[in-house]
Amino acid sequence: MRSNSDHGEHQEQPDGSHTASLGFDTRAIHHGFDPAAFKRAVQPPVFLTSTYGFESVEANDAAAALGGRLYAREYNPTTEILEQRLANLEGAEAGVVLSTGMAAFGTLILSLLSQGDELVVHKTLYSNTVAMVEQGLPRFGIKVVPVDLADPSKLDAAITERTQLVYFETPVNPLSSILDIAAIAKRAHTHGVKVAVDSTFASPALQRPIEHGADIVLHSLTKYISGHGDTLGGALLGDAETLYRLHETGLRYITGATLAPHSAFLILRGLKTLSLRMERHGTSALAIARILEAHPAVSWVSYPFLETHPDHAIARKQMAQGSGMLAFGLHAGFDGARTMLDRLKLLTRAVSLGDTDSLIYHPASITRARQSVRKDAHMISGVGDDLIRLSVGLEDVNDLIGDLRQALRGL
Numbered sequence: 001m002r003s004n005s006d007h008g009e010h011q012e013q014p015d016g017s018h019t020a021s022l023g024f025d026t027r028a029i030h031h032g033f034d035p036a037a038f039k040r041a042v043q044p045p046v047f048l049t050s051t052y053g054f055e056s057v058e059a060n061d062a063a064a065a066l067g068g069r070l071y072a073r074e075y076n077p078t079t080e081i082l083e084q085r086l087a088n089l090e091g092a093e094a095g096v097v098l099s100t101g102m103a104a105f106g107t108l109i110l111s112l113l114s115q116g117d118e119l120v121v122h123k124t125l126y127s128n129t130v131a132m133v134e135q136g137l138p139r140f141g142i143k144v145v146p147v148d149l150a151d152p153s154k155l156d157a158a159i160t161e162r163t164q165l166v167y168f169e170t171p172v173n174p175l176s177s178i179l180d181i182a183a184i185a186k187r188a189h190t191h192g193v194k195v196a197v198d199s200t201f202a203s204p205a206l207q208r209p210i211e212h213g214a215d216i217v218l219h220s221l222t223k224y225i226s227g228h229g230d231t232l233g234g235a236l237l238g239d240a241e242t243l244y245r246l247h248e249t250g251l252r253y254i255t256g257a258t259l260a261p262h263s264a265f266l267i268l269r270g271l272k273t274l275s276l277r278m279e280r281h282g283t284s285a286l287a288i289a290r291i292l293e294a295h296p297a298v299s300w301v302s303y304p305f306l307e308t309h310p311d312h313a314i315a316r317k318q319m320a321q322g323s324g325m326l327a328f329g330l331h332a333g334f335d336g337a338r339t340m341l342d343r344l345k346l347l348t349r350a351v352s353l354g355d356t357d358s359l360i361y362h363p364a365s366i367t368r369a370r371q372s373v374r375k376d377a378h379m380i381s382g383v384g385d386d387l388i389r390l391s392v393g394l395e396d397v398n399d400l401i402g403d404l405r406q407a408l409r410g411l
Contacts, residue, residue, distance in 0.1 A: 024089065025207065028400045029272045031400050032084035046265045047077045074252050077260040082268050083235075086225075087205040089271075091216050092237035096247045097264060101200065101220025102128055103257030104234030108196060108218065109251035112242075113164050120158050120188075122149040122168035123381045124175060126198070129365070130380055146381070150311075152183040157193045169198040170209075171315075173365060174389040175382055176201070176302040178311035181318055185213030194242075200224070200354075205278040206320045216242065221259075222356030224323075226270040227277050230266035231263040263370030277356075277394065281324030284400065285392040287325050291401050297336070298410040299386070301328040324393070325353060330385035332411045337362045346399060347390075358393035358400055 004100030019031045033044050050072045054060040060070070069075040078098050087095035098104045109132075113119060121133055123146045133144040147158045149168050159166075166188045170179040185195045196216040197209040205225040209217050219225055234257075236246055251257065283307070289303035301308075304315035305322030315322065330336040341349055341362055349357040351366065364385040370377040392400065 001283060002023040015107070019088075021351070025275050026273055027088055028085070029375065031088045032081045044078055044081050044265060044268055046261050048261060049076075072261075073256055073258045073404045074247070076258075076261045076264070077342040078262040078268075079259050082259075082264045082271075083253065083273050085268065085271065086204070086219075086235050087237050089208075091208050091210045092217065092243075093240040094243035095222065095235055095237040096251060097244055097259045097267075098234040098236070098251065098261075099257040100197075100232045100253070101218070101222060101234040101260050102132070103255055104220070104236050105129055105132065105146050105198075107250035107255045107257060108167075108216065108236055108248055109137065109142070109165075110140075110254050112194075113137075113142050113245050117164045118143045118160060118162040119357060120143055120145045120147055120155065120163055120166045120193075122172065122179065123147060124172050124177075124383070125169060125380065126173045127380055129198075137374075148176070149184055152180060152187045155184065155187040155191070159188070159193055163191070163193050164353075165194050165196055166189075167196045167381055168199070169201070170207075170318075171201040171304060171323060171325060174302060174325075174380075174387065176325050177382075178304050178309075178315045178319075179211035180210050180213055180314050185215075189213070196238075201323050201325050202319055203274060203278055203354075205275045205324075206282070206323055206405045207318055209318075210238070212318050215239065220269050222352065224278065224281070225274060225354075227274065227354060227356065228266070228270055229355035229357065231266045233259050233263050233267050278321065279325065280394050281392055282321035284394075284397040285324045285326055286322055286399050288390070288392055288401060288404065289328075292326075295405075295408060297330055297332065297408045299329050299331045302326060325389070325391055327387055327389050328411060329384065329388065330408075334364055336411045337386055338365060340407045340411060341388070344403055345406070351387075353391035356394045358395055359391040360388065362388055377391050 019027050024312055035042050038045055061070040083095040083097050098107055119142060123145060133258050135142055144156050147154050170181055182195060188195045194215040197214040197216060198218045198279055199207050199209050200218055200220045216238035219235045227332060286305050289301050289306050292298045293301045303322055303326040347358045347360045351361050363383055
């Protein structure tokens with residue numbers, strides 16, 4: 001979006017160059033912010049303003065020339081710090097933050113694709129993304145081509161001269177399967193097509209898709225990066241030219257999905273403990289996955305860092321740890337899943353993920369409930385009636401294991 005050398009008119013913004021050679025955790029705390037530039041405040045201020053005043057017409061003109069720094073929809077100092085920090089951590093040239101993860105997806109697609117263009121996606125996606133690609137994009141004349149990207153060679157037949165983008169998640173929601181970013185990017189780039197990866201399940205602490213050949217990274221900042229379940233947000237990160245287009249065309253004129261500055265502050269606060277939290281999430285999730293895998297009531301478990309996971313080798317290649325997300329099914333199927341969830345006393349029945357609290361839900365139950373008001377509601381490809389998704393939080397892992405064991409008793 002904006003290069004790190006662009007500065008505001010009244011407040012010099014640090015370019016972060018002094019942190020360039022420092023470690024991930026140090027950059028997560030310091031990059032893009034110098035207290036000396038903000039009256040020595042240690043924490044980034046929250047700029048609650050809808051517009052900006054200028055000392056002269058010339059200064060106003062200069063702000064407009066810097067990419068429309070005239071109005072809070074298109075520029076805010078607090079959100080700019082977050083954009084610079086996220087881009088740095090992902091190894092991207094630039095970033096833009098938005099109001100939600102779905103706002104990020106909408107901005108990405110509606111900025112880069114037009115009527116007659118084609119979008120290749122993995123066959124399994126987050127449920128609201130599925131609704132967008134099945135119902136929303138066809139209305140605008142954009143053709144969506146679902147492909148099983150577990151076999152990257154299938155891209156050769158799927159990509160045409162109209163294909164503008166290949167989009168997928170890894171780890172995949174809610175299956176916790178893993179797609180090979182490098183292999184997919186290599187195939188797509190052979191055809192001159194960009195690759196965008198939703199890396200929400202991993203966060204930049206565990207996986208940086210650009211290092212494996214991806215062009216654009218998407219995050220729901222609501223999840224691990226914020227990490228506390230108290231705000232919404234989304235991000236797009238990549239090369240400066242594409243991100244400038246996503247900001248100037250998408251955020252300013254198409255979606256207008258601006259991230260509130262207070263939300264940016266909360267996400268910056270969460271970002272400072274990202275590595276610590278991800279280590280705990282992953283350690284606890286692996287312990288729980290092993291317990292579940294050995295439990296007689298459990299028919300299958302999907303967690304990338306389990307040695308039995310079919311994508312274990314790929315996960316080890318492109319992820320530092322397995323994250324806190326796992327999926328599993330019971331021999332008792334749909335009814336057993338509902339019984340187990342109702343017995344839980346500590347884990348929270350909720351649909352989000354990446355919080356300090358452990359969250360668990362049963363997609364098939366939600367889908368059946370939605371069908372009473374939306375006849376077209378359906379299960380995502382590859383997701384069965386038995387699948388339970390668990391986002392492992394930061395509680396004492398023995399307490400979580402105890403709660404799961406008592407809920408599974410007799411099933």
